[in-house]
Amino acid sequence: MSINFVAIDFETANAFRASACSVGMVKVINGEVVDTFYSLINPEDDFDSFNSHIHGITEDMVTTSPPYDLVIKEIEAFLENLPLVAHYAPFDMGVIRDSNDRYNIFDFEANYFDSYYLSRKYLNLLSYKLVDLANLINFDFEHHNALEDAKACAALILYLCQNNSFDNVADLLNHVNYTKMGEISGSKGSGFRIRKIKKTGNKSLVFKEIIESVSKNDIDESHFFYNKHVCFTGKLESFSRNEAALMLAEVGGIPEIGVTKKVNFLVMGEQDIRVVGDSLKSSKILKAEKLLASGQDIQLLGESDFLKMIW
Template structure:
C-alpha cells in the first residue's frame, strides 16, 4: 500500500481569495477507503439566512468510512439575500460574515466532488434536500442523481428514544455535542448518530433498500 498524506486539502478560489478546506485523515482509514467504500456515506447540513430554502449561508459535510469520520468540508456561502434575525439567533451567521464568501453556484461543484456518488444522510433530510433541490432549481442546474436518507426518520423507526432531535439523540448515545446549528458540527453529530443506528441493520445497502430515496425524483 502506498503512503498517503495525512491531510486532504480542497482549494476553492473566489473573488481573488483562496478558501481552503483542511481535514486530518487517519492513514488506516484511508487504506480501508481505498480497499472498499461499501459502508461509506456523507453526512450533510445546511444553514439558511432566512425562511427561504434558497438562502443557503453555510454548508457542512463529513465523510464516514467504516464508522469513522475521515474527511470534512465546510464553507460559508453568500446567499445574496437578506438575513432574518430569527435565523441569525439560531446559527450566529451574519451578513458581514458572508460578504466575501462564494455563492452556492460556485460551491456546488466542490460539494459534488466531495460527495463523489456516496449516499447522503441529513438529520431532517426533508429540509436539507429541499434546500438543495430548490437552490439548484433557482440556478437552473439539473438536479443530480443522489441517494439520500434521513437520520431523524431512521432513528424513529429503529430505536426507542425520548426525543429524536440531534441534541436528544447525542444525549441518548452519551456523546458530547457542542455548537448546535454550526453546519459542520451538526453534520458530525448526524454522522455519529447514523453509524450507531446502522448497527441495527445488516449493512448500509440493506438499510438503503428500505429507506433510501433519490434526490432526482424531486424533478
C-alpha cells in the first residue's frame, strides 16, 4: 500500500491570506498516520474579531510564536516531498503562496490535491463541509482547530481510498479523471483540476447556465447563502468568478453580475488600481456603499470570509 500524503490546514488572523496564525499537519505513510505537527504562528498583523471568533486564537496567544518565514521551514521538513491535501485547497494553498510572496520565499515547492473535490466525485451528499463529512465517517474532531481539521481531512482521504479499494493516492485521483495535482512554487502555482465552466462573452447567460446546472434536490436549504443574492468584484485569488458562482449555486445562492437592490452580499477581491483609481473602490463597491447608506440590507465580504462562510 502506498497511500502517502500530508494533510494540512491553516487558520488566519484576518481576511488576508498572508496572515496565518496557526497550522496543523498530519503525515500518512502506507495508509497509517505516523506523525503530526501543530504550531501557532505570529502573523505580524492585526487580528479580526470575526476570525478569532471562528478559531479562538487571539493576538495575545501568538506574541511569542514564530513568524511564517520560520514555520515554513518546519513545514517543508515535515513534508519530505510528500503531496499535500487540504479540504478546499485553494484557501490553504493561497495562504502558502501569499505568505511566500510576503516573506520573499521562492524555494518552497509542493504538489497538492483537494479532499473537497474528491468528496464531491465519490460521495452523493447534501453538504460537503468538513464537519458533515467527518460525521459521515464517524470521525470526532474539534472544527476550526488547524490540527484537528488536518486530522479530519486525512481521515476522509483514507476513508475514500479504503471505501473504493484503492491502495494509492494516484488511483484515487485517476479514477475520477484528476490526472494532475496542483503545484506550488514559491508564490506561484497552478491549480488542482476542477470543473470547467464554458466561456462566453455573456456573463448573464453564464450565470444562468451555472444555476441551471445544479440539481435543486442536492441543496441544503439551511445553508447561510441559501436564496441569498451575491455579487463579486475585483480579482479573486482562489478561483475564477465562474467557479465562485458555481460554489454559490451549489449551496442555493444566486450569483449576480451587478449590484442591485436585491443583492445581499458583495464579495470583494483584489482591486486593480488602474481600473478603480486611488480610492481602490470599484463601481460595485461604491454602489454598495450608496445602497447601504440608504438603508439597503447589503454586506461587504472579503474573499476569505466568503470561503469560511460557504463551507
